[in-house]
Amino acid sequence: MDDASSALRDLLLIMARLRGPDGCPWDREQDFASIAPYTIEEAFEVADAVERQDLVALQDELGDLLLQVVFHSRMAEEQGAFDFAAVARTIGQKMIRRHPHVFGAAEMRDTAEQNEAWEQQKEAERAARQEIGTLAGLPRNLPALVRATKLTRRAARIGFDWPDAEAVLDKLAEETAELQAELAAGQRDRLADELGDMLFVLANLARKLDLDAEACLRGANAKFERRFRGMEAAAAADGTALADHDLDRMEDYWRRVKATERGA
Structure with a gap:
């Protein structure tokens, strides 16, 4: 110390x-x-x-x-x-x-009870700061997927939530259809609105599956980067540059890299 x-x-x-x-x-x-x-x-x-x-x-x-x-x-x-x-x-x-169960007389039987007590304490602190409302106190500059998760977790605490992941998937299908309907018009503001709705629903799906949406996307990013680098390496092994190939040939390299990963 x-x-x-x-x-x-x-x-x-x-x-x-x-x-x-x-x-x-x-x-x-x-x-x-x-x-x-x-x-x-x-x-x-x-x-x-x-x-x-x-x-x-x-x-x-x-x-x-x-x-x-x-x-x-x-x-x-x-x-x-x-x-x-x-x-x-x-x-x-x-x-x-x-942490009254550590520094006070309160008792917690499991992690779920501790999390509930933690949220109740945070609500009391927000009320003391006169931050009124279920969604009060969430920083606006959080990463968007993180904030979407936190917003809907707060709403879920008072019962405003989908019953299960299947219901969220149904909502995702609905939002996908709405985005498809806007594609023909090509209005950027409408497309942005509908795409935002889809991303918001996906964040909720991750929450219902007890997954971290931000971590899931980071994993997808890392996977894409790893596979794309593998495509470039495979093309170089053939004595070419990936950029010299058409999309069909690039897709072939992509499938080869995926197959190699799965084999490993």
Whole structure:
């Protein structure tokens, strides 16, 4: 603990120096809005390291993410709003408040009960902040699939939900038909609206299947990238470039790569 405290103290001093009169011009020019995109980027890089099970990269990326917390806290301290210690105290108090079965007398029999108690505590906290309504307090800049899941999970808590995954699939078929009907007209705003409805329903389908929609899409992205690189490698092994082939030949390479994966 002493080592961690010392390292954190050093980091706070480094940031204070960077933001000071004799510090780095770039760091001194930043504000909350300019730093926020980096904060989001670093969080995704942490998730990427976890997904790749790369603990060396994870250590580095967690440091980058911690720097973002320190950076925001330092800017707030300069304005007299709060400092890093206040941030740490606030989250510590929140963890104690949200875990009465660990730090209090409450008893939890299973994870489901704990999750329900967690949501009830969060609702109480939102009410205390006068955030009124079932959907209150959800950040608008969450990844769209994540926010769609959270919105409908909140709605489901008061009974506004499909009964099962089959019902969601029926809704998906309905939305697909509506998109097909708009294709002939070709109006971009209508197409965007109908495609958005389809994506929203797909996020709900993932929720009903107890799957993470964002993780599912990341997996699909990785699979496509892996197979496309395999196509390029197969074409190179034939002494050609993939771009030199027509679509039928590219499809042949795609099928070959898929067959190789399945065989493996």
